[in-house]
Amino acid sequence: xxxxxxxxxxxxxxxxxxxxxxxxxxxxxxxxxxxxxxxxxxxxxxxxxxxxxxxxxxxxxxxxxxxxxxxxxxxxxxxxxxxxxxxxxxxxxxxxxxxxxxxxxxxxxxxxxxxxxxxxxxxxxxxxxxxxxxxxxxxxxxxxxxxxxxxxxxxxxxxxxxxxxxxxxxxxxxxxxxxxxxxxxxxxxxxxxxxxxxxxxxxxxxxxxxxxxxxxx
Amino acid sequence: xxxxxxxxxxxxxxxxxxxxxxxxxxxxxxxxxxxxxxxxxxxxxxxxxxxxxxxxxxxxxxxxxxxxxxxxxxxxxxxxxxxxxxxxxxxxxxxxxxxxxxxxxxxxxxxxxxxxxxxxxxxxxxxxxxxxxxxxxxxxxxxxxxxxxxxxxxxxxxxxxxxxxxxxxxxxxxxxxxxxxxxxxxxxxxxxxxxxxxxxxxxxxxxxxxxxxxxxxxxxxxxxxxxxxxxxxxxxxxxxxxxxxxxxxxxx
Numbered sequence: 167x168x169x170x171x172x173x174x175x176x177x178x179x180x181x182x183x184x185x186x187x188x189x190x191x192x193x194x195x196x197x198x199x200x201x202x203x204x205x206x207x208x209x210x211x212x213x214x215x216x217x218x219x220x221x222x223x224x225x226x227x228x229x230x231x232x233x234x235x236x237x238x239x240x241x242x243x244x245x246x247x248x249x250x251x252x253x254x255x256x257x258x259x260x261x262x263x264x265x266x267x268x269x270x271x272x273x274x275x276x277x278x279x280x281x282x283x284x285x286x287x288x289x290x291x292x293x294x295x296x297x298x299x300x301x302x303x304x305x306x307x308x309x310x311x312x313x314x315x316x317x318x319x320x321x322x323x324x325x326x327x328x329x330x331x332x333x334x335x336x337x338x339x340x341x342x343x344x345x346x347x348x349x350x351x352x353x354x355x356x357x358x359x360x361x362x363x364x365x366x367x368x369x370x371x372x373x374x375x376x377x378x379x380x381x382x383x
Numbered sequence: 384x385x386x387x388x389x390x391x392x393x394x395x396x397x398x399x400x401x402x403x404x405x406x407x408x409x410x411x412x413x414x415x416x417x418x419x420x421x422x423x424x425x426x427x428x429x430x431x432x433x434x435x436x437x438x439x440x441x442x443x444x445x446x447x448x449x450x451x452x453x454x455x456x457x458x459x460x461x462x463x464x465x466x467x468x469x470x471x472x473x474x475x476x477x478x479x480x481x482x483x484x485x486x487x488x489x490x491x492x493x494x495x496x497x498x499x500x501x502x503x504x505x506x507x508x509x510x511x512x513x514x515x516x517x518x519x520x521x522x523x524x525x526x527x528x529x530x531x532x533x534x535x536x537x538x539x540x541x542x543x544x545x546x547x548x549x550x551x552x553x554x555x556x557x558x559x560x561x562x563x564x565x566x567x568x569x570x571x572x573x574x575x576x577x578x579x580x581x582x583x584x585x586x587x588x589x590x591x592x593x594x595x596x597x598x599x600x601x602x603x604x605x606x607x608x609x610x611x612x613x614x615x616x617x618x619x620x621x622x623x624x625x626x627x628x629x630x631x632x633x634x635x
Contacts, residue, residue: 168632237591239618239630376620 171236175245178228179303182249185221186300188214189256190293192263193359197289200270200352201282211267218260222253241373248373255362255369259296262355262362269348279335279342285349288324288356291317295363302370311367315381321360328353387451388413388552388582389434394448394458396429396606398441403429405606407448411552416574416583418593418614421603422634427586430603431554434584435471436464453551469496472545472581476557478537480529480544485512485521488529488540492548507547514580515543516573535566539573546581553577555585559592571596590630594618602626 192211199207229250232238238246295317302310332346332353364381372378389411396404403426411417419427432438433446436457449456457467469492480488489508490498498504508525512518517539521532529540538558545553555574559567574583574596587593593600594614601611602623610617610626621627628634 171632239590239594239632240621240627242631243619 168236171232171238171242174228174232174236175242178225178232178246178249181221181225181228182253183300183304185218185225185253185256186296186303188218188221189260189263190296190300192218192260193289193293193296193356196263196266196270197286197352197356200266200273201286203270203273203275205271205274208267208270212264215260215264218257222257225249225253244373244376248369252366252369255365259359259362262359265355266352269352273345273348276345279345279349280331282349284324284328284331285352285356288321288328288353291321291324292356292359292363295321295360296366299363299366299370302367306370306374308371308374311370312381314367315364318360318364321357325353325357386413387411388584390449390451392449392451394430394433394446394450396426396433396438396444396446398429399443403606404433404446407608409601409608409611411582411584412599413582414578415598416578416585416596418597418600419584419586419603420588420590420593420600420629422629423588424605425603426606427603428556431473431556431584431586433458434554435468435473436462437468437473439464469548470551472548472550472553474538474541474545474553474555474558477561478534478541480532480537480540482528482530484526485529485532485540486525489543489547492544496548511543511547512540514546514577515539516569516576517543533566535562535569538562538566538570542570542573542577546577550581553581553583555583557586557588560588567592590618602629604629 192214195207196211198204199211229246232246236242295314298310298314298317301307302314329350332350335342336346368379368381371381387410389409391407391409391411394404394407395402407430419430421427429438432441434450434452434457438444438446446458448458450458452467452471455462481491483491486508489511490504493504493507498507509518509522512521517536520536521527529537532540538561542553542558559570562570571592574585577583585593585597597614599611600614600617602609602617602621602625604625610621610623612622617626618630621630
């Protein structure tokens, strides 16, 4: 029953996962470009952002149309409501990747004040969080969503660590301040990405159980 | 004031050997709008008919259980059915005004109950028509035949007729299913106003309508109450998978 509706709902989630896949890739790509001074790669991340913005609008439109035409209830309603909310989180994650790519362009060929170790680690965890969150959506797996939220603690810890470390570089030599500040923005963007990934987990839990849970305190 | 408009306890209803209501336990609140939803043949209309003993008109009907209303078990044989039916107002699917004038339709009930004072009758008619949001449209044509009104107006006239005898609760059986969307919206607005003065129990096939206008919703299936909860809860996160299947259209 309601085959057209089921089909459209299925399609909506395919689009959502496709968008999620694109967004996920921007994180690693942005940080790799930063690490290797790959300016071309950074430009690609920035260009991808337009595609992701368009996808957000397209999915938003589908959600509104489903609500208007199908009057979804219960689980269907929660699915569509969740889709509407998480596209914002996904789009913001891509924005943060873009911010990192812009910093890469600004740093250009100028050598790094220190070898980048913790920032790539942070990016790896953040990407893993987004990846797990998307997996959780595919399998409607509440346990996996909880894991995503737990990972956020390590991202926050790394952010604090990076902050303290960069501070010492700035105190050591004022010429470091400019790049250290840039790198601090990168760390801050990754920290925000972790928060958005946590939101994805929270929405998955709502979608499956009907209960809103704050998992990020 | 009693906690509940109706307290239904272990209500069972048979038509011949066919059991149409199975052990219904339900407390209809004395405030707000309560909706009953469910597929055709689930017993929701039969349930409504037991609440004002219209079920007595069905010769093969038998029932067991208790329905407390105003402190009395209205399923008892010796209950005053005329009094009961004036306290439990009913509005039906098809607007069914009497083939009389607009005025006489509304004055019908009070006259039966012995109201002969002309001024008093005028007051009751005006107030009832105002409460039913029909007064402004008919105040200059009170002597016109009720059947000259549009379907939506006729339905509001039927509501005014029910209000004229000062009911304690209003039952509505699919009151909008014969109306167009504009007339439906007027009735829904009216329900939102009326529920401040009268508890309302409405049976509807239209789930969106139940979701729009009610505070609590009961889901009936094959003569049983499957779930009864706050409307918000029932339509966003029902407890029972049968409710979920029905309201998401995946039933059957």
